[in-house]
Amino acid sequence: MARPARSFRQGTKPRLAVMKFASCDGCQLSILNMEDELLSLGTVLDIAYFPEASSRRLAGPYDITFVEGSISMPEDVQRLADIRQRTTWLITIGACATAGGIQALRNWADAEEWKRAIYPHPDYIRSLSTSTPISEHVKVDFEVWGCPIDKRQLLRVLTDIIGGVRPRLPHHSVCLECKRQRQVCVLVAKGEPCLGPVTQTGCGAICPGMARACYGCFGPAEGPVAAPGAPPNTHALAQQFHRSLGLIPVEVIRRFRGINGYLQPFREESHAWESTEDTHNQG
Amino acid sequence: MPGNPPKTRTIKVDMLTRVEGEGALHVTVRNQQVEDVQLRIFEPPRFFEEFLRGRHAREVPDFVARICGICPVAYQMSAVHALEPIFQVGIPDAIRRLRRLLYCAEWIESHALHMYLLHAPDFLGYESGMDMARHHPDLVKRGLRIKKAGNALLACLGGRSVHPVSVTLGGFSRVPLPRELQALADELRWARDAALETLRWVAGFDFPGPEQDYTFVALQSSVEYPMNEGLIASNRGLSIPASAFEERFHERQVPHSHALQCTLDGASYLAGPLARLHLNVDRLPPLAKQALDATGLRLPFRRASLSIVARAVEVVFALDEAVRFIEAYTPPSMPAVPVTIKEGVGMAATEAPRGLLYHRYLVGHDGTIREAKIVPPTSQNQLRIEDDLRTYLPHVLHLPTSKIAQGCERLIRSYDPCISCATHFLKLHLHRSESSALVRTHRHYP
Numbered sequence: 001m002a003r004p005a006r007s008f009r010q011g012t013k014p015r016l017a018v019m020k021f022a023s024c025d026g027c028q029l030s031i032l033n034m035e036d037e038l039l040s041l042g043t044v045l046d047i048a049y050f051p052e053a054s055s056r057r058l059a060g061p062y063d064i065t066f067v068e069g070s071i072s073m074p075e076d077v078q079r080l081a082d083i084r085q086r087t088t089w090l091i092t093i094g095a096c097a098t099a100g101g102i103q104a105l106r107n108w109a110d111a112e113e114w115k116r117a118i119y120p121h122p123d124y125i126r127s128l129s130t131s132t133p134i135s136e137h138v139k140v141d142f143e144v145w146g147c148p149i150d151k152r153q154l155l156r157v158l159t160d161i162i163g164g165v166r167p168r169l170p171h172h173s174v175c176l177e178c179k180r181q182r183q184v185c186v187l188v189a190k191g192e193p194c195l196g197p198v199t200q201t202g203c204g205a206i207c208p209g210m211a212r213a214c215y216g217c218f219g220p221a222e223g224p225v226a227a228p229g230a231p232p233n234t235h236a237l238a239q240q241f242h243r244s245l246g247l248i249p250v251e252v253i254r255r256f257r258g259i260n261g262y263l264q265p266f267r268e269e270s271h272a273w274e275s276t277e278d279t280h281n282q283g
Numbered sequence: 284m285p286g287n288p289p290k291t292r293t294i295k296v297d298m299l300t301r302v303e304g305e306g307a308l309h310v311t312v313r314n315q316q317v318e319d320v321q322l323r324i325f326e327p328p329r330f331f332e333e334f335l336r337g338r339h340a341r342e343v344p345d346f347v348a349r350i351c352g353i354c355p356v357a358y359q360m361s362a363v364h365a366l367e368p369i370f371q372v373g374i375p376d377a378i379r380r381l382r383r384l385l386y387c388a389e390w391i392e393s394h395a396l397h398m399y400l401l402h403a404p405d406f407l408g409y410e411s412g413m414d415m416a417r418h419h420p421d422l423v424k425r426g427l428r429i430k431k432a433g434n435a436l437l438a439c440l441g442g443r444s445v446h447p448v449s450v451t452l453g454g455f456s457r458v459p460l461p462r463e464l465q466a467l468a469d470e471l472r473w474a475r476d477a478a479l480e481t482l483r484w485v486a487g488f489d490f491p492g493p494e495q496d497y498t499f500v501a502l503q504s505s506v507e508y509p510m511n512e513g514l515i516a517s518n519r520g521l522s523i524p525a526s527a528f529e530e531r532f533h534e535r536q537v538p539h540s541h542a543l544q545c546t547l548d549g550a551s552y553l554a555g556p557l558a559r560l561h562l563n564v565d566r567l568p569p570l571a572k573q574a575l576d577a578t579g580l581r582l583p584f585r586r587a588s589l590s591i592v593a594r595a596v597e598v599v600f601a602l603d604e605a606v607r608f609i610e611a612y613t614p615p616s617m618p619a620v621p622v623t624i625k626e627g628v629g630m631a632a633t634e635a636p637r638g639l640l641y642h643r644y645l646v647g648h649d650g651t652i653r654e655a656k657i658v659p660p661t662s663q664n665q666l667r668i669e670d671d672l673r674t675y676l677p678h679v680l681h682l683p684t685s686k687i688a689q690g691c692e693r694l695i696r697s698y699d700p701c702i703s704c705a706t707h708f709l710k711l712h713l714h715r716s717e718s719s720a721l722v723r724t725h726r727h728y729p
Contacts, residue, residue: 022327023352023703024349024352024355025303025304025351025353025703026349026351026352026353026355027445028352029352029396029445030445032396032400033430033434033445035427036431038427039424039427042413042416051298051299052300052302053301053400053401053412054300054301054411054414055404055410056410056411073327076327101349103329103330106330106333109333127328131329147349147446148352148443148445148446203443206448207448210441210442210449210456212448212456212457215448251339254339254342258345259349
């Protein structure tokens with residue numbers, strides 16, 4: 001996914017743009033929440049387009065563009081294509097941009113509504129029936145995950161790119177971080193349906209730290225160490241939720257169909273439980 | 284003006300900057316008369332009220348936080364306060380006060396962001412807070428440090444400052460140890476002093492423009508500056524519980540906006556810090572009250588630009604409450620009271636940094652949400668912003684179009700509009716007529 005590092009024009013500051021599609025603004029806010037680094041960032045970067053923070057709006061091309069939000073309106077597609085043309089690095093920030101976000105839950109609901117419509121006129125739709133990640137539409141150079149993103153990860157990616165290093169973030173499960181912090185396992189010890197074993201690290205294992213189950217903000221982790229890049233074992237975890245913790249199928253579906261529910265491993269797991277749900281009394 | 288001025292001119296701000304979310308302004312002037320003012324909100328709708336249906340009541344705090352990255356706590360607070368009465372949960376005072384502390388933290392970070400990085404640059408003539416820092420580094424650093432103190436408190440209580448994770452029905456998943464809060468006390472004391480300096484600083488700004496005859500709407504409490512409790516009140520005699528909100532407040536759709544416009548008895552009104560301060564100034568504790576008095580500015584504030592003073596007062600108040608709370612803190616005996624899910628309907632309004640935030644939920648027997656209604660502050664202020672512009676524009680029509688556009692944008696910005704919040708609620712609806720099937724977005728009414 002990551003391209004080799006590219007050098008910027010000698011003697012010029014890299015031009016940064018921050019673009020927004022459907023989102024809550026929380027990931028952009030994570031940039032402004034770098035209170036200690038914000039002013040120095042302004043000295044190493046030319047913040048050329050960041051309408052939430054500045055009235056200065058320079059047209060591209062840009063060296064680095066952060067894209068927040070998912071594609072959910074017809075005009076988004078063209079706007080995104082234009083952004084892609086005008087930037088060297090296109091980096092998605094947050095679950096909306098990398099996974100379609102919480103608003104991707106419409107991807108299930110609307111499918112049903114569409115089925116009932118016989119002759120829909122797409123011209124009249126001001127909103128698409130789906131919310132999709134940026135990577136479904138254009139080439140993405142790097143993805144920063146999380147709902148919200150972690151500002152330390154963002155800073156690391158930014159300094160890597162400025163320094164000419166290919167950015168890299170860990171994709172392993174949040175359990176490793178949780179164990180390093182010596183948290184008591186909320187799944188094993190408390191019987192909570194924790195998504196930590198299949199969720200990517202990066203948040204700092206804050207949910208177990210707050211005595212509750214992980215709900216998957218950082219999206220699916222990569223699988224076991226033996227097979228890097230393999231999907232996480234969502235099936236075993238779902239079985240554990242159902243058999244050992246007593247979650248009924250609809251509850252298993254809700255666990256996986258959340259903030260990152262549209263990403264493949266979570267999406268497939270929730271689909272797998274739908275057939276079970278049909279034969280199960282939900283009470 | 285030389286020559287013949289054009290009879291019709293359009294004043295456009297294609298992209299409002301230094302506001303949360305994306306919107307635009309279109310003004311049409313014909314024969315020197317303001318014909319039309321449209322605050323255009325083109326931020327995509329995200330359908331929260333739709334996809335909350337079928338989710339479990341216990342999931343609601345995590346879900347609604349995602350409506351707004353700047354004020355997630357407000358959504359969590361309105362949600363739990365709307366839901367808990369359905370389940371007949373009594374919240375102990377210790378948890379009630381911790382929830383106020385969490386809200387204080389959000390007011391601090393949100394207000395500091397707006398005052399220093401978004402709003403103050405207008406008064407000093409800069410295009411951003413970063414730009415302002417070139418000439419006023421110490422000022423901007425002070426603002427960032429206050430903001431950081433608020434975020435640190437949020438993270439202490441909620442795990443992180445954006446979309447905190449600890450809010451549950453009945454209380455918190457975990458409450459902080461005394462030493463965890465103590466560790467923040469010195470910085471919060473510094474921030475309280477810095478907030479007093481901030482108030483003195485912003486009170487010295489110029490506040491140009493015509494006065495407005497605002498209908499202020501906010502929670503009003505007899506005992507404290509309101510956050511989670513109180514009646515919905517106005518300066519024109521309104522005083523109702525949240526359960527009566529929908530009898531008096533009505534939303535309407537306009538073609539130029541993805542956000543519904545909310546009205547009180549058919550007219551615009553103002554929610555937010557100016558309204559809160561006006562209706563609750565007597566409940567301000569001594570430090571904040573005296574600091575406000577010392578500015579020499581007298582209520583009522585009838586200009587939107589004066590909201591920066593109201594925000595500064597509220598930051599003093601929130602830091603003062605936080606410091607005093609931490610100094611006397613002993614943790615509640617348990618982080619949350621047990622909640623047994625029942626069916627029913629519940630509603631609540633709390634005070635988000637930007638103003639009144641109303642939620643209503645219908646919960647089914649299986650604990651899932653059957654219906655949700657959320658009315659955020661910016662959709663309430665939308666019509667008020669347009670009315671404000673209608674009063675303002677006749678005073679500036681002699682200026683060049685670019686200057687007028689700048690003035691309008693500045694006026695809109697003083698409301699601290701959160702456009703991302705405002706556009707969550709439209710329902711994708713299918714309308715079929717004989718010749719064709721139309722698809723429009725509009726609000727679902729139960």
